[in-house]
Amino acid sequence: MPKNKTQGIIFGIIMSYAMAFGMEIYNTAINHGYHLAEGSFSSMTNVVFLDALKEMTFMGLFVILFSTLWGNRLGAAFAAKHCDPEKDNPYICRLLRQAGTIAVMCPTMSMVATILFNIIMAGMPVSRLPAIWAGTVLKNFPMAFFWNMFAAAPFTHWICGKIFR
Numbered sequence: 001m002p003k004n005k006t007q008g009i010i011f012g013i014i015m016s017y018a019m020a021f022g023m024e025i026y027n028t029a030i031n032h033g034y035h036l037a038e039g040s041f042s043s044m045t046n047v048v049f050l051d052a053l054k055e056m057t058f059m060g061l062f063v064i065l066f067s068t069l070w071g072n073r074l075g076a077a078f079a080a081k082h083c084d085p086e087k088d089n090p091y092i093c094r095l096l097r098q099a100g101t102i103a104v105m106c107p108t109m110s111m112v113a114t115i116l117f118n119i120i121m122a123g124m125p126v127s128r129l130p131a132i133w134a135g136t137v138l139k140n141f142p143m144a145f146f147w148n149m150f151a152a153a154p155f156t157h158w159i160c161g162k163i164f165r
Contacts, residue, residue: 001094002160002164003164007160007164010160010163011156012064012067012068013064014155014159014160015067015152015153016060016064017060018151018152018155018156019063019105019144019148019152020056020059020060020063021052021053021056021060022143022151022152023109023140023147024052024053024055024059025048025049025052026140026143026147027052027055027113027140028048028051028052028055029041029044029048030139032044032047032048032051034048059109059112059113062109062112063105063109066105066108066109066112067101070104070108071108074101074104075097075098075099075100075101075102075103075104075105076097076100076101077100078096078097078099078100078101078103079093079094079096079097079100082096083096095149098148098149098153099145099149101148102141102144102145102148105144106137106140106141106144106145107133109140110133110136110137110140111133111136113136114129114132118136119132
């Protein structure tokens with residue numbers, strides 16, 4: 001975990017972009033129809049990564065913004081409510097903080113994506129916003145949870161361990 005403000009900022013940037021990239025790969029593959037194709041996601045092509053990389057550049061900024069404003073704070077509050085680092089295993093406390101942050105950030109980023117991609121870019125009526133947002137959360141939450149727990153967070157901790165020995 002970060003030990004000072006500078007490490008915290010770098011950790012946050014790496015985590016934000018790791019999450020954004022993973023989620024953009026997932027959503028881009030769905031938008032390209034790979035989830036319906038024979039072989040499903042196993043039939044993806046490299047174009048998915050390029051398209052996801054383009055969207056990650058600006059979606060990562062939204063992740064940084066909203067995690068800084070409320071995602072990290074609410075995730076920490078969730079962990080503090082359910083875990084005491086003095087008594088409980090620190091790893092379990094870290095996982096609870098991740099879970100709390102995901103529980104806040106997934107609906108937040110799903111709202112951002114719904115507004116950007118469905119309302120603004122696709123021209124859907126604003127009256128459909130609640131339904132589209134709910135569907136987006138239902139689609140994204142399992143991926144956000146598992147991507148964070150098993151890919152983005154371990155990668156971010158590993159890379160920060162290399163940077164800040």
